[in-house]
Amino acid sequence: MHVDVKICGLTDETAVAAVRDAGAEYAGFVFFPPSPRHLSAARAAALAAPLRGQATVVALTVDADDQAFDDIFDTFGPDMLQLHGQESPERIAALKRRYTVPVMKMIPVREARDLGAVEAYLAVADRILFDAKAPADATRPGGLGLSFDWRLLAGLDLPVPFMLSGGLDPDVVGEAIRIARPNAVDVSSGVETAPGVKDPSAIARFVKAVRAAEAARDRSMERIPS
Numbered sequence: 001m002h003v004d005v006k007i008c009g010l011t012d013e014t015a016v017a018a019v020r021d022a023g024a025e026y027a028g029f030v031f032f033p034p035s036p037r038h039l040s041a042a043r044a045a046a047l048a049a050p051l052r053g054q055a056t057v058v059a060l061t062v063d064a065d066d067q068a069f070d071d072i073f074d075t076f077g078p079d080m081l082q083l084h085g086q087e088s089p090e091r092i093a094a095l096k097r098r099y100t101v102p103v104m105k106m107i108p109v110r111e112a113r114d115l116g117a118v119e120a121y122l123a124v125a126d127r128i129l130f131d132a133k134a135p136a137d138a139t140r141p142g143g144l145g146l147s148f149d150w151r152l153l154a155g156l157d158l159p160v161p162f163m164l165s166g167g168l169d170p171d172v173v174g175e176a177i178r179i180a181r182p183n184a185v186d187v188s189s190g191v192e193t194a195p196g197v198k199d200p201s202a203i204a205r206f207v208k209a210v211r212a213a214e215a216a217r218d219r220s221m222e223r224i225p226s
């Protein structure tokens, strides 16, 4: 079974070229001023141009207002929205009516009961993204390189695909896929040399590690008698 890869927080042309060369399926651009990966819509549009038609271009926002969304849609034109704040199901339904774009809603996870929040979003979100819950004093709700216990997702059966993020890197992503069995994985800090500075070789290694984990998963499925 294929596992899609999203590389998030691209800030320069070198990182964009690495994503294109590695064949990642999703490329994320951050629109959240406190983040070291924040970009203007115009800069993000210019950076994303070589990825159009090859990767799904995602706009990551955190409780953004209507004016911010209008700017992102008018100038950047995302293929998908990643909502990484406390957006309500009603807010998501309104955004989907206004922009007719698929939405991925982030659910913050620290313990099993956090998964209960998913239910309310299943009718409106096209994808669920599970990320580690940020500490209360964090300056942003993600992109911190923090992970959670992937065993919490083992055996999860949702009616929509789910993506796993939080503290992934080329060395641990295979184990994360083996345990959580996500449809897709998302990484930012784990392929950087410093916050906001992507490492092209780490991006290539991350995608390679995901492909190897996929192959291992397929081999293990073949061994299960029907």
Ligand SMILES: O=C(O)c1ccccc1N[C@@H]1O[C@H](COP(=O)(O)O)[C@@H](O)[C@H]1O
Pocket: 008, 009, 028, 030, 032, 035, 036, 037, 060, 062, 084, 129, 131, 140, 141, 142, 143, 144, 145, 146, 165, 166, 167, 168, 186, 187, 188, 189, 190
């Ligand atoms: O990347 C950011 O700066 C960011 C800012 C605000 C919300 C989310 C952000 N990134 C997302 O966080 C997760 C985990 O990232 P990491 O790999 O642990 O650094 C991922 O989904 C990013 O898209």
